[in-house]
Amino acid sequence: MPEATAVINLDIPGPTISRHLYGHFAEHLGRCIYGGFWVGEDSPLPNEGGIRLDVVEALRALDIPNLRWPGGCFADEYHWQDGVGPRETRPRMVNTHWGNVEENNHFGTHEFMALCELLGAEPYINGNVGSGTVREMSEWVEYLTRDGDSPMVRLRKANGREEPWRVKYWGIGNETWGCGGNMRAEYSADLARQYATYCRDHGDNKLYRIASGASDDDYKWTETLMQQISCFGCEATPKNFFQGLSVHHYTLSGPWEAKGSATAFGTDDYYRTMLSAKDIDRILTGHSTVMDLYDRGRTVGLVLDEWGTWWDVEPGTNPGFLYQQNTLRDALVASTHFDIFHKHAARLHMANIAQTVNVLQAMVLTDPDTDALVLTPTYHVFEMNKGHHDATSLAVHLRTDNARRRVGDADLDTVSASASVKDGTVLISLTNLDAEEPVDLTLDLRGATIGEPEARLLTADRIPAHNTPQAPAAVAPRAFDGVKSTGQGLALTLPPHSFLTVRAPLA
Structure with missing residues (x-):
């Protein structure tokens, strides 16, 4: 993986x-x-x-x-x-x-x-x-x-x-x-x-x-x-x-x-x-x-x-x-x-x-x-x-290791991330662009500690999935309980073709 x-x-x-x-x-x-x-x-x-x-x-x-x-x-x-x-x-x-x-x-x-x-x-x-x-x-x-x-x-x-x-x-x-x-x-x-x-x-x-x-x-x-x-x-x-x-x-x-x-x-x-x-x-x-x-x-x-x-x-x-x-x-x-x-x-x-x-x-x-x-x-x-x-951005230093795909003559890093802090709350946005493979993701959080995280996931069984009047929630966010606290921060497995947000208070 x-x-x-x-x-x-x-x-x-x-x-x-x-x-x-x-x-x-x-x-x-x-x-x-x-x-x-x-x-x-x-x-x-x-x-x-x-x-x-x-x-x-x-x-x-x-x-x-x-x-x-x-x-x-x-x-x-x-x-x-x-x-x-x-x-x-x-x-x-x-x-x-x-x-x-x-x-x-x-x-x-x-x-x-x-x-x-x-x-x-x-x-x-x-x-x-x-x-x-x-x-x-x-x-x-x-x-x-x-x-x-x-x-x-x-x-x-x-x-x-x-x-x-x-x-x-x-x-x-x-x-x-x-x-x-x-x-x-x-x-x-x-x-x-x-x-x-x-x-x-x-x-x-x-x-x-x-x-x-x-x-x-x-x-x-x-x-x-x-x-x-x-x-x-x-x-x-x-x-x-x-x-x-x-x-x-x-x-x-x-x-x-x-x-x-x-x-x-x-x-x-x-x-x-x-x-x-x-x-x-x-x-x-x-x-x-x-x-x-x-x-x-x-x-x-x-x-x-x-x-x-x-x-x-x-x-x-x-x-x-x-x-x-x-x-x-x-x-x-x-x-x-x-x-x-x-x-x-x-x-x-x-x-x-x-x-x-x-x-x-x-x-x-x-x-x-x-x-x-x-x-x-x-x-x-x-x-x-x-x-x-209007939040304060936090730099994200991303090491993707083997999380990439060859597309034509270019490499596509399949993990994307950004983070910010506002009103004592940290928000981390994570995307896995890989169409088929999940990714084991470690969030190495430094300089402060955080409280209990809450996460939401947006994905679907198929990438072409879309919402219609007959199926208005085919692609809709849901709670995600796969974020685990570690000694250094957080760890999770991000599903393929998915977008995840993690919100946590600064302790």
Whole structure:
């Protein structure tokens, strides 16, 4: 049986794991907004102002920290003033990116802000650079966040909202290298400076402006952006036009043109997927290294505001709606990602899974025929890891010995781990990526002692297992009593293809 040891120094604190690493993303795409979050006030489903309440309840259980909207590619064809005012008079539009369907703009700025209030989440609004104007984005910031009197304040009040909202996070365009305008890095960087200049701080609402950044490992794009706000070798950043820059990376098991099925896959596909998932460590390291050259004080955050698995759509569904099932494989991609995010907590400020409802690696699936709501395996990883939100990271020194698999011409370490401490409680997250073999795992805990541990396990008989309205708990967490105390820490046997959390008080 493979063996591994994780050494964790409980008395050596690392950087804080921002709760925003557990952020979410809701685009006007398929049934994410319409049929997911938004059902309309006339719906027989329980709703508040048209917002579906069972979806809200499920997400509130995750302590969802932020929600990115309205895109994605959709953001750069969305004009916000079409989505305010009386719904019956709002102009309709065509969503040319996703299915070429017509939208009635019934879900707009006020509805999104109401959704964030119901969720208890911070809004992250992505502005339109690709087909919009500087004035348009500047006025959106004013409409939402300014108090007193101004043209946009008067418009907001006429639309029923007296007090301004607090909106910290603003995206300056999306994927300007692709669907957001097919720009060169230099041109996009100039626009980011320009738009950021006119996205004003109104009153005590301080913006965190996020420039549209790189795809995957395009480190040159990141360097071009960093050159706009700093100078090589400077001790301090002269002027931060933006406070964060984005990067996007999706996990695949093969080429983009042949993504494969979400549920019908073999062991080789599974291992290729896990190798792809772990590549996010290399990508974040590369972007962080470039940023460190220009920003020694780490005043600019790296924002991975699109990540997750991307498979072929489910048979019989609209190809433009990106609806896919969500299996145990997806959950293990998520658990592995979070371990890597925690490792990069000093630079990584936010991450947003794509997407929250009914699209790509979703938390929640809603059945259009029965209105049933299903929690996906990925949802459970987010829930089991809640204790890491704003916790102090603890470095995990992992020796995997023979816990690895050969995948093509690369080695895949099959054990992944991370740890944190908050409010006197230690949370350790452990993943065994081996499809067939359990692993004997020793947790060598140093610098402090712990009390009685409690553990929860997420796994299933088969890796393609997934939840449906007929079997909503096929993949769900359960108590695990296999953690044993030793003189040096803890020991356990971690089942194959599984995710485990261990929680224990500091003694």
